[in-house]
Amino acid sequence: MPFNLSLAEREGAGLKRTLPVIERVDGRRLYVDGEQYLNFAGNDYLGLSRAPELLAAAEQAARHYGVGAVASPLVVGHQAIHRELEAELCDWLGLEAVMLFSSGFSxxxxxxxxxxxxxxxxxxxxxxxxxxxxxxxxxxxxxxxxGHNDMNALEAKLKPAAGLIVSEGVFSMDGDTAPWPELVRLARVSNNWLMIDDAHGLGVLGREGRGTLNEQGLAPNSVNIFMGTFGKALGVSGAFVGGSRALVEYLHNFGRSYIYSTHLPPPQAAAVLAGVRLVRQADDRRAHLRDLVARFRAGVAGLPLQLLPSATAIQPLVVGEETATLKLADALKQQGLWTGAIRPPTVPKGSARLRITLSAAHTRADVQRLIDALHSAL
Incomplete structure (x- = not known):
């Protein structure tokens, strides 16, 4: 069969992916095959995935609503806890209306x-x-x-009133941010719609963690569509789309992955709601995370690897060659450090990297241990 050949080719090129079985993730640690590792590969940027407030909210909702929504949102799946979460998101982010999804992908x-x-x-x-x-x-x-963040190239390709411009707030593999004031300007002068995917900026950047737009001094209505996820800084999973009431009503009627999917489980929605309320008050966690980022960047500045220009929790160290990237990740693993070895096609060929992610759950000693391990492995 063709898929056997494709898998063999990937394995030979050092690109085959395998599925690790994680026994438990406990804050900044994870456990595999009975071994404990410091986790520098997740997206729990504020360390909320095991926050007592989220655990209690999920348990209470499970007892009240049950563990599943039991139907799509337009049938009987949309329950009071979902509406409460939507209202909180609107208040937090200054959006007119939002709708919930099972994932950012959908x-x-x-x-x-x-x-x-x-x-x-x-x-x-x-x-x-x-x-x-x-x-x-x-x-x-x-x-x-x-081209990545190339506003001149975008301007040259734009046509007036012809469609939609989409970019991320924080790019998931590079950790840098898009130039949103310029994107807003180009959308306005060309009379096109604009959408932000702020999966990795929400909760981490801006006042009260409102995200990339707020961090760059822009109002939420600077874009027509605001998408964010709950599986990063909020520590749970799921996503939302926000914008005008007209947009949300339209998507209620024509968004197929919304219409034909079972809604978020109520305990999940309750945990997200508790997470939002914590994030709004989490200036101390965000300050600690910024300190860890600065310490990490200073500590690895002399390594013979390219550290991409990122001020966010995502700190990519570009190795280049795929097999060398895997070997470096394995060397760190031998020292009790779990990192993400990212290879093509997730990133362009020749730019395989360690995607190191920091969390407010980490300590300064954790980051220093990672820095020391990188220096000893290279």
Whole structure:
């Protein structure tokens, strides 16, 4: 069968992916095969996944609502806890209306496939998440990709009133941010819609953790569509899409992955709600995370690897060659440190890297241990 050949080719190139079985993730630690590791590969940026407030909220909701929503939101799946979460998100982010999704992948698919027809264009940063790229390929719209954060290239490709510009707030593999004031300007002068995927900025950046737009001094209505996820800084899973009431009502009727999916489990929605309330008061956690980022960057500045320019929790160290990246990750693993070895096609060929992620759950000693291990392994 063809898939056997494809897998063999990937294995030979050092690109085959295998599924680790994690026995438990406990704050900054994880456990595999009875061994304990410091976890520098997750997205729990504020260390909330085991916060007592979230655990208690989920347990209480499970007892009240049950563990599942039992139907899609337009049947009987949308319950009072979902409405309460939507209201909290609107208040936090200054949005007119929001709707909940089971994942960021399904949210991006719903938006792009529901809003764009064959008469439209879709402009995307080349480093946008796979969910956005795949949605563009599945959409009847004409997809046009522009160089990463290259606003001159985007401006040259834009057509007036022709469709949608999409970019991320924080790019998931590079950790840098998009230039949102310029994206807003280009969308306005070209009369095109603008969408932000702020999965990795929400909760970490901006006042009360409101995300990349707030961090860059922009109001939420600077964009037409605001997508964020609950599986990063909020420590749970799921996603939302926000914007005008008209947008949300339209997606209620035409967003297929929303209409035809069972809704978020009520305990999950309750945990997210508790997480939002914690995030709004988490200035101390964000300050601690910024301190860890600065310490890490200073500590690895002399390594013979490329440290990408990122001020966020995502700190990529580019190794280049795939097998060398795997060997470095394994050397760190031998020292009790778990890191993400990211290889093509997730990143461009020749840019395989360790995607090191920091969390407010980490201590300064944890980060120093990682720095020391990197120096000893190279």
């Amino acid at each position: 949210a991006n698919q719903a938006v792009i496939k529901a809003l764009l027809g064959k008469e439209h264009s879709l402009w995307q940063d080349r480093l946008n998440h796979a969910s956005l790229q795949e949605a563009g390929l599945l959409s009847p719209a004409r997809m046009v990709r522009f």
